[in-house]
Amino acid sequence: MPKFTFSPRDPNKKVDLSSIRRGREIPDELKPKHDSVEEVAKKIAEVAEGVSESSKEGEDKEDASNNDDADSNPREEAKVKAPAQTTVATGQAILKTNQPKVDLQNALYYMGYGGRKPDAYMSSVIEECVREIEPKIIAKSYYEISDVIRDEEGKITLANGNLELTGTSIEEHLSHCSKVAMCVETISEEVDKLIEASQQDDITKGLIYDALANSAIELVRKDLEKRIAAEHPEYKVGWQFGIGYGDLPITLLDPFLKVLKAEERIGVKTNGSDIMIPMKSVAGIIDLTEKEPEAEEAEEEDNSSSDESGESYTE
Numbered sequence: 488m489p490k491f492t493f494s495p496r497d498p499n500k501k502v503d504l505s506s507i508r509r510g511r512e513i514p515d516e517l518k519p520k521h522d523s524v525e526e527v528a529k530k531i532a533e534v535a536e537g538v539s540e541s542s543k544e545g546e547d548k549e550d551a552s553n554n555d556d557a558d559s560n561p562r563e564e565a566k567v568k569a570p571a572q573t574t575v576a577t578g579q580a581i582l583k584t585n586q587p588k589v590d591l592q593n594a595l596y597y598m599g600y601g602g603r604k605p606d607a608y609m610s611s612v613i614e615e616c617v618r619e620i621e622p623k624i625i626a627k628s629y630y631e632i633s634d635v636i637r638d639e640e641g642k643i644t645l646a647n648g649n650l651e652l653t654g655t656s657i658e659e660h661l662s663h664c665s666k667v668a669m670c671v672e673t674i675s676e677e678v679d680k681l682i683e684a685s686q687q688d689d690i691t692k693g694l695i696y697d698a699l700a701n702s703a704i705e706l707v708r709k710d711l712e713k714r715i716a717a718e719h720p721e722y723k724v725g726w727q728f729g730i731g732y733g734d735l736p737i738t739l740l741d742p743f744l745k746v747l748k749a750e751e752r753i754g755v756k757t758n759g760s761d762i763m764i765p766m767k768s769v770a771g772i773i774d775l776t777e778k779e780p781e782a783e784e785a786e787e788e789d790n791s792s793s794d795e796s797g798e799s800y801t802e
Contacts, residue, residue: 588624589617590702597698616695624703625675627753628711630668631746632719632775635661645669645772648746656733657772660725666775668715670727671749672707673768674700700767708769715773725774732771737761743770 591613595605605613633647643652643661647669652661661667678700686693708727716724731737741757747770749755755768763770 588621588626588703588706589699590706591617593702593705594695594698597701598695612691613695616692616699620678620681620696620699620703623675623677623681624700625677626673626703626707626710627675628670628672628707628714629747629749629752630670630711630715630773633667633669635665635667645746648742650739650742650746652739652772653736654734657728657735660728661772661774664725664774664776666722666777668724668773668775669743669747670708670711670715670773671744671747671753671755671768671770672704672711673753673755673763673765674703674707675767676754676765678703678767679765704767704769712773715775719775721778722775723778725776727769727771727773729769729771731761740770 594613598605604610631647633645636644636646638644641658643658644650645652645667652658678696682693682696682700685696712724712727716722728735730740730743738761740761740763741759744750744755744757744763749770754765755770756764758764
């Protein structure tokens with residue numbers, strides 16, 4: 488079975504993970520470095536291939552003994568598993584996207600490994616947890632574009648829902664833009680049930696599931712940021728400022744979700760105490776800065792070059 492290999496990071500670097508569990512966002516400079524989506528997908532594929540290698544060999548031997556003519560036996564045909572699909576809601580449209588469901592590098596960071604590698608036993612437990620949690624992950628995202636309104640006194644309000652944003656941190660975050668994307672992302676309530684059940688029976692697995700779920704919701708958030716950039720090329724897309732982060736009141740969360748009709752669209756709500764249900768959900772505001780014409784033309788040329796080389800982001 489293949490072993491995980493992870494790039495080193497600073498083991499002394501600390502991040503308040505409670506903000507993530509409560510659906511908040513952290514700045515990019517505080518986020519852990521991790522492999523690209525393609526590299527993570529490759530790792531997951533290698534794990535799955537290693538686990539099923541012996542069973543596949545047994546099936547092949549049985550098929551060969553039952554029929555000498557393997558080409559005519561339908562059981563010898565390759566079985567291709569479709570990539571995991573998630574949904575992204577934009578307005579009333581539901582779009583399909585393929586992406587790995589967990590980020591193993593990021594999950595190890597949440598587990599506290601820093602730059603260290605797990606031993607053979609823990610690697611096997613983590614691999615088992617990945618196989619068990621992935622079927623539970625149903626990733627969904629929704630966003631709306633809203634104008635930012637500023638009055639003479641400097642008060643900031645989102646046109647969608649007439650939501651007032653208070654606090655110096657969000658004021659600084661939006662100081663350069665006139666539009667934002669109001670976002671919400673989740674990975675399903677089934678993940679919450681799995682984590683809760685495991686914490687009663689196996690604390691170690693519960694912690695691993697929790698870390699894997701945190702890495703999964705971050706992948707969904709990043710995927711939505713890419714889609715917003717693809718669907719609104721006229722804007723430079725910033726990062727998602729979580730509701731409750733900094734001095735932006737967490738009490739804004741419930742009205743924010745109601746404006747987006749998040750419960751009707753992707754099943755996300757609050758429990759009345761400013762905790763999101765499902766718990767592995769995030770909601771926040773992404774700053775959108777209108778591009779200068781010259782910069783937009785240069786980016787179009789870069790995208791054209793990327794298309795030719797097959798390296799650009801595509802749906």
